[in-house]
Amino acid sequence: GAVVSQHPSRVICKSGTSVKIECRSLDFQATTMFWYRQFPKKSLMLMATSNEGSKATYEQGVEKDKFLINHASLTLSTLTVTSAHPEDSSFYICSARVSGGTDTQYFGPGTRLTVL
Amino acid sequence: GQQLNQSPQSMFIQEGEDVSMNCTSSSIFNTWLWYKQDPGEGPVLLIALYKAGELTSNGRLTAQFGITRKDSFLNISASIPSDVGIYFCAGASNDYKLSFGAGTTVTVRA
Numbered sequence: 225g226a227v228v229s230q231h232p233s234r235v236i237c238k239s240g241t242s243v244k245i246e247c248r249s250l251d252f253q254a255t256t257m258f259w260y261r262q263f264p265k266k267s268l269m270l271m272a273t274s275n276e277g278s279k280a281t282y283e284q285g286v287e288k289d290k291f292l293i294n295h296a297s298l299t300l301s302t303l304t305v306t307s308a309h310p311e312d313s314s315f316y317i318c319s320a321r322v323s324g325g326t327d328t329q330y331f332g333p334g335t336r337l338t339v340l
Numbered sequence: 341g342q343q344l345n346q347s348p349q350s351m352f353i354q355e356g357e358d359v360s361m362n363c364t365s366s367s368i369f370n371t372w373l374w375y376k377q378d379p380g381e382g383p384v385l386l387i388a389l390y391k392a393g394e395l396t397s398n399g400r401l402t403a404q405f406g407i408t409r410k411d412s413f414l415n416i417s418a419s420i421p422s423d424v425g426i427y428f429c430a431g432a433s434n435d436y437k438l439s440f441g442a443g444t445t446v447t448v449r450a
Contacts, residue, residue: 230382256436267343267428267440268383317382319438326390327371327432331382 225251228320230332237308238340245303245335247318253298254320258329259291262315274301298323308339346429346441353419354449361427361444362413369431372405372412373438377426386427387414421448 227250237243247257255276260268272293273281280293290312292304301320305312315336319329346363353359363372371390375383387398389405389412396403402415412431416423429441 226385228382258437267442268438270437273437315380319382321436326388327436327438328373328385328388329430329432329436329438330385331375334380334382336380 226322226328226330227251228318228330228332230318230335232335233333234336234338236338236340239309240307242304242306243308243337245305245316245318245337247301247303247320247332249299249320249330252320252325253323254301255298255323256321257295257301258319258321259293259301259303260317260319262317262334268317271303305337308337310339313337313339344429344431344439344441346444348444349442350445350447352447352449355419355421357419359416359419359423359446360413361429362411363429363431363441364411365431365439366410367431367433367439368409369433369439370409371432372403373430373432374401374403374412374414375428375430377428377443379425383428416446419446419448424448 229248231246257274259271271286274293274295276295282288295301317334319331344363374386377383387403393407394405400417426443430438
């Protein structure tokens with residue numbers, strides 16, 4: 225149980241284009257999902273908290289117009305990197321918390337974004 | 341969130357040895373979590389701890405939630421080659437956000 229998927233697993237795009245990453249909780253409902261960014265050999269950095277049916281809450285220093293988050297259903301959150309640039313290249317990971325459950329977050333397998 | 345103090349940063353161990361790592365924090369947490377991450381993958385939950393003083397096992401893994409709620413340790417007994425990876429501790433506070441340790445990289449010598 226508690227499986228989270230992400231799609232795509234890898235994406236390469238040209239500078240200036242937008243990329244959408246999907247995060248799905250496959251066998252549970254998730255009112256709250258989280259988006260992280262991870263640099264090589266570093267820990268996870270929280271970007272934003274995605275709340276079903278309401279606006280995402282962004283961490284300090286994360287541009288909300290750059291990283292658009294939509295959480296339209298209890299099993300799906302999307303992160304759109306708008307007008308991507310090479311410095312946006314990174315490993316993006318989502319996690320989900322079981323609605324009404326504990327603090328435990330279950331992570332997706334991650335998406336490797338490369339912006340040329 | 342804050343970064344937790346996780347140690348050691350890395351370790352080389354002989355197959356069959358026991359491994360121990362720990363995390364400390366200046367803040368109190370409601371939940372302590374231990375994850376393992378393989379290269380190019382997302383973190384996988386190993387053990388979740390919800391109560392101060394709780395000692396929980398999952399196969400060869402044992403973890404404890406410190407009585408002060410500011411620390412936790414993870415032990416791996418009789419290590420095997422597939423234990424290689426990066427282990428992260430994480431603490432959850434009232435807003436459900438996780439604070440992570442910097443990770444412990446484990447390399448097993450056969």
